[in-house]
Amino acid sequence: MKITKISIALFILMLLSCVSNMTVVNNRAQVDDVAWLWNWINTWNIISKSTFGLEGSSPPKILFYDDKYVYTNSQVSAPDGTPLSGPELYDQKISWMKQVHNDTLILPDSTLAPLQLMTFAAPMRNGPYFVMPSPKYWDKVGLKNDVVSTDKMLNGIFVHEFAHTRQITSITQKLFDFQQSGNYEYPINDDLVQNCFQNDNVYNRQFLAEVDCFYNLLKIENPAALKSETKKCLEIYKERQEKYLYPINSHLVEMDDVFLTMEGIGQYAMLSFYLSKKGGKLSFEQALLATRHNRKWWSQDEGLALILVYEKLVGKIDWSKLFFMKDETIVGLIEIEL
Numbered sequence: 001m002k003i004t005k006i007s008i009a010l011f012i013l014m015l016l017s018c019v020s021n022m023t024v025v026n027n028r029a030q031v032d033d034v035a036w037l038w039n040w041i042n043t044w045n046i047i048s049k050s051t052f053g054l055e056g057s058s059p060p061k062i063l064f065y066d067d068k069y070v071y072t073n074s075q076v077s078a079p080d081g082t083p084l085s086g087p088e089l090y091d092q093k094i095s096w097m098k099q100v101h102n103d104t105l106i107l108p109d110s111t112l113a114p115l116q117l118m119t120f121a122a123p124m125r126n127g128p129y130f131v132m133p134s135p136k137y138w139d140k141v142g143l144k145n146d147v148v149s150t151d152k153m154l155n156g157i158f159v160h161e162f163a164h165t166r167q168i169t170s171i172t173q174k175l176f177d178f179q180q181s182g183n184y185e186y187p188i189n190d191d192l193v194q195n196c197f198q199n200d201n202v203y204n205r206q207f208l209a210e211v212d213c214f215y216n217l218l219k220i221e222n223p224a225a226l227k228s229e230t231k232k233c234l235e236i237y238k239e240r241q242e243k244y245l246y247p248i249n250s251h252l253v254e255m256d257d258v259f260l261t262m263e264g265i266g267q268y269a270m271l272s273f274y275l276s277k278k279g280g281k282l283s284f285e286q287a288l289l290a291t292r293h294n295r296k297w298w299s300q301d302e303g304l305a306l307i308l309v310y311e312k313l314v315g316k317i318d319w320s321k322l323f324f325m326k327d328e329t330i331v332g333l334i335e336i337e338l
Helices: 005-033 035-050 150-166 168-180 192-197 201-219 223-245 251-275 284-292 298-314 330-337
Strands: 061-065 069-072 082-084 096-100 104-106 112-114 120-124 127-133
Touching: 035 150, 035 251, 120 150, 120 168, 127 150, 127 168, 150 168, 150 251, 150 284, 168 251, 192 201, 192 251, 192 298, 201 223, 201 298, 223 251, 223 298, 223 330, 251 284, 251 298, 251 330, 284 298, 298 330
Parallel strands: 061 127
Antiparallel strands: 061 069, 069 096, 082 096, 104 112, 120 127
């Protein structure tokens, strides 16, 4: 067969077309494989602006993982990573990478961690970092929510935890001061008070009654009655701290206020997601039920109640006071309104 220049040119064009189509298919498959990543980050982009009115910020170092791979923008966590198509954060392009982890995670602060379930934000010298498993890894846990699907539940968990990346920098010094304030039996985190008293049945009953007191305030429509009843709930709150926390360490009171503020904001982010179109556009009652879930974590449940009470008192929250708090806490802001 005689091969002309024209037939060679057509062959090359066909070959380039096949390569191009294969690239499109491969890119599409890659995007589909991490669709959850696009969904989670884009959800936070929306909530950070529409719910909290936050300005853009430098993206934190992020580490997601499943049984085999890490998905990250941290060169430390994926030193030999291959480029991965991923979403922008705060309108800034992110260099996402993917790498096999061999059951050991290199956290963005260079700490080595065995493969395990963990979700948190933490400070580094050059900014915060964030760690969370992908949906594929969560499947092993079997976590369920009776109100929303697993996909929406995980998206809600993500926006809660990722909200902490916008808080952590402003309270890093506070966390350091807490560490220096004394020797504690349990790690200094948002579950410290719960860890101290979860086996004390009397404390449990009093605490749950305190939380119910705050949630019941949401049913009050009369402004004067709302303020009056809020004062009563705060008295119960202060009495608990005076009776149980002060005798252990006076710093526990400030820790309680700070961690309730942090966790309340995280829960409010989750609630806002469930109220949004992406989250199912649930009624407030259903969204609240999904957010409170099994009420397992004390600081989350009471923190959300305090945020909602404050919102009911002021109408519209200036979120900058809470995200970038210096000395402000949600309890202090409620007291100012009263």
